[in-house]
Every structure is written in structure tokens, then in C-alpha cells.
Amino acid sequence: xxxxxxxxxxxxxxxxxxxxxxxxxxxxxxxxxxxxxxxxxxxxxxxxxxxxxxxxxxxxxxxxxxxxxxxxxxxxxxxxxxxxxxxxxxxxxxxxxxxxxxxxxxxxxxxxxxxxxxxxxxxxxxxxxxxxxxxxxxxxxxxxxxxxxxxxxxxxxxxxxxxxxxxxxxxxxxxxxxxxxxxxxxxxxxxxxxxxxxxxxxxxxxxxxxxxxxxxxxxxxxxxxxxxxxxxxxxxxxxxxxxxxxxxxxxxxxxxxxxxxxxxxxxxxxxxxxxxxxxxxxxxxxxxxx
Amino acid sequence: xxxxxxxxxxxxxxxxxxxxxxxxxxxxxxxxxxxxxxxxxxxxxxxxxxxxxxxxxxxxxxxxxxxxxxxxxxxxxxxxxxxxxxxxxxxxxxxxxxxxxxxxxxxxxxxxxxxxxxxxxxxxxxxxxxxxxxxxxxxxxxxxxxxxxxxxxxxxxxxxxxxxxxxxxxxxxxxxxxxxxxxxxxxxxxxxxxxxxxxxxxxxxxxxxxxxxxxxxxxxxxxxxxxxxxxxxxxxxxxxxxxxxxxxxxxxxxxxxxxxx
Numbered sequence: 001x002x003x004x005x006x007x008x009x010x011x012x013x014x015x016x017x018x019x020x021x022x023x024x025x026x027x028x029x030x031x032x033x034x035x036x037x038x039x040x041x042x043x044x045x046x047x048x049x050x051x052x053x054x055x056x057x058x059x060x061x062x063x064x065x066x067x068x069x070x071x072x073x074x075x076x077x078x079x080x081x082x083x084x085x086x087x088x089x090x091x092x093x094x095x096x097x098x099x100x101x102x103x104x105x106x107x108x109x110x111x112x113x114x115x116x117x118x119x120x121x122x123x124x125x126x127x128x129x130x131x132x133x134x135x136x137x138x139x140x141x142x143x144x145x146x147x148x149x150x151x152x153x154x155x156x157x158x159x160x161x162x163x164x165x166x167x168x169x170x171x172x173x174x175x176x177x178x179x180x181x182x183x184x185x186x187x188x189x190x191x192x193x194x195x196x197x198x199x200x201x202x203x204x205x206x207x208x209x210x211x212x213x214x215x216x217x218x219x220x221x222x223x224x225x226x227x228x229x230x231x232x233x234x235x236x237x238x239x240x241x242x243x244x245x246x247x248x249x250x251x252x253x254x255x256x257x258x259x260x261x262x263x264x265x266x267x268x269x270x271x272x273x274x275x276x277x278x279x280x281x282x283x284x285x286x287x288x289x290x
Numbered sequence: 291x292x293x294x295x296x297x298x299x300x301x302x303x304x305x306x307x308x309x310x311x312x313x314x315x316x317x318x319x320x321x322x323x324x325x326x327x328x329x330x331x332x333x334x335x336x337x338x339x340x341x342x343x344x345x346x347x348x349x350x351x352x353x354x355x356x357x358x359x360x361x362x363x364x365x366x367x368x369x370x371x372x373x374x375x376x377x378x379x380x381x382x383x384x385x386x387x388x389x390x391x392x393x394x395x396x397x398x399x400x401x402x403x404x405x406x407x408x409x410x411x412x413x414x415x416x417x418x419x420x421x422x423x424x425x426x427x428x429x430x431x432x433x434x435x436x437x438x439x440x441x442x443x444x445x446x447x448x449x450x451x452x453x454x455x456x457x458x459x460x461x462x463x464x465x466x467x468x469x470x471x472x473x474x475x476x477x478x479x480x481x482x483x484x485x486x487x488x489x490x491x492x493x494x495x496x497x498x499x500x501x502x503x504x505x506x507x508x509x510x511x512x513x514x515x516x517x518x519x520x521x522x523x524x525x526x527x528x529x530x531x532x533x534x535x536x537x538x539x540x541x542x543x544x545x546x547x548x549x550x551x
Contacts, residue, residue, distance in 0.1 A: 021343045021373075022359030046373065047420050049357070070417035072319060073356040073542075077417060084415035094415075096404060098423040099342050100377045107374065119381060122467045123453030124423045129409050138467030167364045168344030169372045225361050232356040232542070280365060 001218075001262065004183050004211035005032045008149050012062075014042040016106070016150040019175040022049050022072055023167055023225065026153040026185050028218035028262040034058040035256060044106075044147050046099045046171050049222060050238055053077035054256075056092055057248045065095040065145055067102050073232055074239035079248060088245065096126045101133065101142045103171045108144035109178035115141040149210070150179035153219040154203065155226060157186040161209025162195035162202045166282075167225035169203075176203060181210035187227050189214040198285060217266040220274070228274050295526050297479040298544040299534050300498055301435050302328060303526035304477050305389065308433050309334045313386040314379070316340050316425050320543055321435050322389035323355050328533040340385060342421040344371045350537060377421075380428045383469065388425035388432040394447045395434060397491050397512045399454025399473035401426065402447035409449060419451050426452030431474045438478035444511040455489040463489060480506045482523060483514075491515060496523040 009015060015033075018025045030051045033041070040062040043052050047068035055061050056069075057079030070077040083092040097105065100120045108116040117139040127133050132143035152172055154165040163184045165172065176182045182204055189212070195202060221231035241247040259265045295303075298321060305325035309315055311334040317326045326339045327350035339347045341358040346369040353362030364370055379385060392401040393416050403422055407413035425432055436442055454473045456462035463472055476483040476492055484495040493515040497503055499522055507514050526534070538544050 020359070022357035023343075023361075047417075066418065068418040068420035075417075080417070081415045085412055096418055098419040099373060099421040100381075100424040103374045103377065119467065119469055120377070120424045120427050122427055123450065123456055123463070124419070124427070125409075125450045126404070126419060126423060129404075166370070167361070168341070168359065168370050170343055170359075171373050173372055174374070223359065223361050225364055230356050230360050235356070276361065 001028060001032050001185070001213045001215055002036070004213050005029060005036055008181060008183055008210050009033055009038060011038055012040045013148045014044060014146070016044040016147040016175040016179055018045045018048045018051055019150065019152060019170055019172045020165070020168065021047055021170040022230070023223045024153045024165060024219050025049060025051050025222035026151045026218060027051055027220060027222065028215050028265070029151045029183065029185055030055055031256045031259070034060060034252070044102070044145055044175070046102050047072065050077070050235060053079045053242065054252070056080050056083050057089070057242065058252060059089040061092055063093040063095065065097065065102070067097045067099045071235055071239045073235050078239070078242040082245065095130050095132060097130065098124070098126065101140070102145070103174055104142040105132070105145035106171060106174035106178040108142060109146040110174050113144065115143045117141055145178065147175065147179040149181050149183060150175040151183045151185065152176065152203070153185045153215070153224070155186065155224060156188040156190045156194065157184045157212050158190055158192045158195045159212055160192060161204070161206040161212055162192065163204065163209070164195055164198065164201045165203055166201065172203060176208055179208070182208050183211045183213065184209055185213040185215040185218045187216050187218075187224060200285070215262050217271060218262055220266070220269060227276055229276060231269070231274055234269070295531055296541070296544050296546050298546060299531060300523070300526055301477050301479065302534050302544065303530040304482060304523060305433060305435060306332070306530065308475060309337055309387060311336055313337045314340055314384055316342070316380060316385045316388035316421075316429055317358065318389035318391055318421075318425070319358060320391060323358065324534055324537050324543060325389070326350060327537040328530055331533045332529060338368070340376050340379060342373055342376055344373050344376055345369065354538065354542065356542065377424060380424065383430060385429040386431065388429035390422040390425050390432055390434050390452055392434045392436050392452070394442050394444055395436060395476055396444050396447045398456060398458040399476065399485060399492060400447050400450045400456065401434060401452040401454065402449045404451045405449045407448060422452040426454065427468050427470055429470045431471045433475045433477060434473060435477045438480040438506065438509050440509055440511045443478070443509070455485070458490055460488070460490070480509060493517050494520055496521050498523045499525050
């Protein structure tokens with residue numbers, strides 16, 4: 001993980017994170033960015049459940065291009081508020097989107113066109129504050145957003161970059177196609193014969209993937225279908241502690257700075273109580289052999 | 291059955307009654323997740339829920355949901371897909387009813403979930419639109435739920451994240467190209483506000499049990515119109531309360547002491 005972040009997420013990079021919305025959030029990757037002291041990042045995402053807030057509180061972020069930043073089950077993002085209202089720890093510029101428009105901004109980049117038209121957002125003041133949205137007649141034009149890198153957490157991947165994810169995908173596909181490169185972090189590192197047995201499930205072409213990190217538990221406290229439930233109490237505790245700057249710093253020290261890597265982090269949580277123990281596999285798809 | 295109930299349980303019951311059978315419902319976070327489950331278990335057995343994360347369901351999830359992306363919402367889904375596909379359905383007018391949470395709403399049903407004060411130097415930065423603005427523009431009709439306070443129900447919102455009826459003038463939505471029909475109800479902790487046919491200004495339609503018209507008017511930040519023959523909101527039935535408590539056994543969403551609305 002440290003190498004992947006070191007090499008592919010430089011200061012000032014535009015990074016798409018949390019693109020499957022509430023599930024599969026690459027928290028381990030975000031925490032590594034904080035440990036490495038990244039600065040001036042632009043974060044791109046739909047809704048962000050706590051991870052953007054944590055990166056903003058750590059002073060890593062210069063701009064947010066997203067539809068929603070907070071803590072989904074608890075409400076407000078306190079670090080986001082402090083950054084926008086008081087410039088603490090540093091001011092953050094916001095390019096507001098809706099979920100639909102951020103998806104379109106990434107599809108525009110994926111298809112290599114300057115913008116895409118839509119009928120959403122008419123009548124919304126988001127059109128006034130985001131310079132990348134404009135109206136012509138009854139259509140809103142959403143300018144392309146091109147991340148330098150997209151980071152996704154998935155259930156399984158092989159070492160050559162073929163990633164399998166299941167459950168709702170949010171804006172995962174357009175984020176990966178739009179990005180210059182994709183970092184995949186995964187619960188299970190599997191042989192290519194597993195991923196290639198079901199090519200429909202592969203998220204991105206392997207040519208887009210720049211790094212694969214085997215990082216079990218790398219999405220905690222967000223859920224991973226078939227592996228981990230959502231740790232609601234952890235989000236509640238974060239919301240409580242991050243209400244004050246001191247509380248946030250203490251949280252950051254405990255859960256990010258003092259933890260060298262994800263394996264050590266996993267020893268500090270009760271992972272067994274969150275692990276999914278009842279299997280419910282899908283029926284295999286027969287691709288035939290001729 | 292203990293038929294004492296919390297304000298949030300009443301709001302969920304009232305919200306569930308907005309769902310008609312066979313509706314496709316764009317289910318928002320928090321109380322609407324419960325409202326969908328209650329409706330589906332009673333008067334709307336063939337409703338379908340569409341979730342912006344990229345899911346469609348018929349049966350409500352069997353386990354507790356802290357978010358719509360939680361694993362129990364995926365298990366047994368009718369469709370697990372990408373967000374843009376869910377938005378495509380809504381853009382085509384296939385979503386009958388949407389739910390949107392709000393921090394502030396005004397007399398014309400416009401919602402603010404972005405900025406209190408000047409966006410360049412906000413007094414309060416709220417989380418943002420999420421899918422709210424999309425629902426407000428594109429769903430056939432929508433409903434919002436909110437704690438009833440003067441600071442939340444305001445004359446005009448300082449920022450329109452999710453448009454209702456704009457400046458309240460006749461035909462505002464159509465003139466501005468908005469495809470969906472707009473808000474039909476504001477469900478609060480004190481009562482239910484509705485809109486005239488074709489949109490415009492919200493009026494008080496029902497008052498929740500234990501509250502008075504005067505109290506609702508006093509807690510509203512504009513001169514609230516009151517419907518002739520304003521009635522009392524029907525309390526949650528035993529069946530509704532049973533369903534609510536089945537899907538939220540620990541009161542995560544419906545305990546007023548811990549619910550941040």
C-alpha cells in the first residue's frame with residue numbers, strides 16, 4: 001500500500017475515492033495518504049461517507065468535487081464544516097455536484113468529450129456555484145472531470161489488475177475509465193483463472209490498473225458484500241470525536257498516525273464480529289468451452 | 291403493543307402513506323428507508339424501491355440498514371447495477387415518488403442542503419445535494435421530512451439545492467425545463483404541509499396529535515396558510531409501529547434522543 005500511494009498519488013493529485021458510495025470505501029488507502037503527509041489533493045466522489053472528512057481534517061485537501069460530504073448514518077462532516085466555514089486546518093474549495101452530475105462528469109472524461117448534457121439540476125443554485133456546470137436552453141452541460149487516479153476496494157482481484165466487485169457499483173466504472181490509472185485494493189488476491197472465469201464481472205481493462213494491493217479489511221468501517229458488515233458504531237464514534245479539533249486529532253492519532261499499516265489496524269478492531277459468516281453464493285454462469 | 295410512539299415513528303408512518311401501490315420509489319436515506327419497508331408490508335405490496343447507489347428491490351431488506359449500501363439491502367435485490375442506470379430510469383419519468391432529506395425548506399418547497407449564508411463564506415456548510423437535486427428535478431412527485439423549527443422552515447432558503455416551485459409563480463417548473471412534478475408534502479415533527487394542485491405555496495394540511503395549529507404556525511418562519519378544515523394526522527397504527535420496530539429494532543432512526551434530524 002505504502003508503495004502504491006507513494007508512487008501513484010503525488011501531492012496535488014486529483015483522486016477519485018469512495019465511488020461505490022457507502023460500500024467498498026478504500027479507507028486503508030486514504031489513511032496511508034494521510035500518513036505520508038499528502039497535500040493539495042483534489043478529491044472526487046459522489047457521496048463520501050467519512051473518508052473525505054478525515055482527509056480534509058488532516059489538511060490533505062485543497063478542493064472537493066463531489067455531491068455530498070459527511071457521515072451517512074450520523075449526518076454532518078465536522079472537519080468539512082470547519083474547513084469551509086473557518087479554514088481550519090486549511091480552506092477547501094468546493095465544486096458542488098449532484099450524484100447524477102458527478103457521474104456524467106466522469107463519463108464525459110471517460111468518453112473524451114468536453115462535456116455532457118443532462119436535464120437534471122435545472123433550477124438548482126448548484127449551477128451558480130460550480131464553474132463546471134452551464135445551462136443552454138433546457139439542458140445543463142456538465143464539464144468532464146478527469147481524475148489522475150481512482151482508488152477502489154473490491155472483493156477479489158488478481159495480480160495483473162483484473163478486479164471483481166459485486167453489489168451496487170455506484171460510479172465505479174466511469175471513475176475508473178475516466179482516471180489516468182486505477183489502484184485496486186482487495187480482500188482476496190486470487191489467481192487469474194478465477195477472475196478470467198467470469199470476465200463480465202471485471203470492472204476495468206487491465207491496461208488501466210496501475211497497482212493491486214492485497215489489503216484485507218481495507219474498507220473498514222464500510223461494508224464489503226460477502227465479507228464485512230458496516231461498523232455503524234465506528235462511524236458514530238468518529239462523528240462524536242470529530243466534533244472538536246482536539247477530538248479529531250486524537251482520533252487521527254489513534255486510528256491513523258499510530259497505526260503503521262492495515263494489518264495492525266485490523267488487530268485493534270473486533271473484526272470477527274463484523275465478518276459475514278453465512279455464505280450465499282450466486283449460481284455460476286456457464287461461459288461454455290467452444 | 292405499546293402504542294406510545296416517538297415523533298420520528300409518526301413521521302415514518304405518515305411518509306409510508308405517501309407511497310401508493312405499484313409506485314417506483316426513489317428511497318432516500320434515514321427515515322424513508324423505514325417508510326418504504328412499512329408501506330411495502332401494508333398498503334403497497336407491489337411497490338418497488340430504487341436506490342441511487344445502484345439497486346432495485348421489492349421486499350424490504352431483512353436486516354437493519356444504517357445506509358442503503360449495507361449488505362442486507364443487496365441480498366435478494368431485483369437489480370444491482372451502476373448509479374447512472376438508476377438515474378436513467380428517473381430521467382425517463384419512471385420514478386413515481388422520491389424522498390429527500392433537508393436542513394431548510396421554504397414556503398415554495400425549495401430545499402437547502404448546501405450552504406447557510408454566503409456560499410463563498412458560509413455560516414454553515416451542509417453536506418450537499420447527494421441525489422437530492424436529481425430527485426427534486428426528475429421524479430414525478432417528492433416528499434421531504436424535517437424537524438419543525440423556525441430556523442428550518444424559512445421564508446426563502448438562502449441557497450436552492452433541490453428546487454421545489456422556485457419563486458412560487460405559476461408554471462415556474464415548466465418554464466425552467468424541470469421534468470418532474472415537484473414536492474407534494476413536507477412532513478415535519480408537528481404536522482404535514484401540502485401544496486395546491488400545480489404547485490405554489492405550502493399550506494398546513496394536518497396537525498400531529500398533541501400539537502396545535504397555533505404551535506405549528508409559531509414554529510414556521512413564514513405566515514403559514516392553514517387549510518380550511520385542517521384535521522389531525524392519524525396516529526401510527528399498531529401494524530405500522532410493529533413494522534417500524536421490526537426494521538429499526540434499536541431505534542437507531544426513530545429514537546428522538548439520538549436521531550439528528
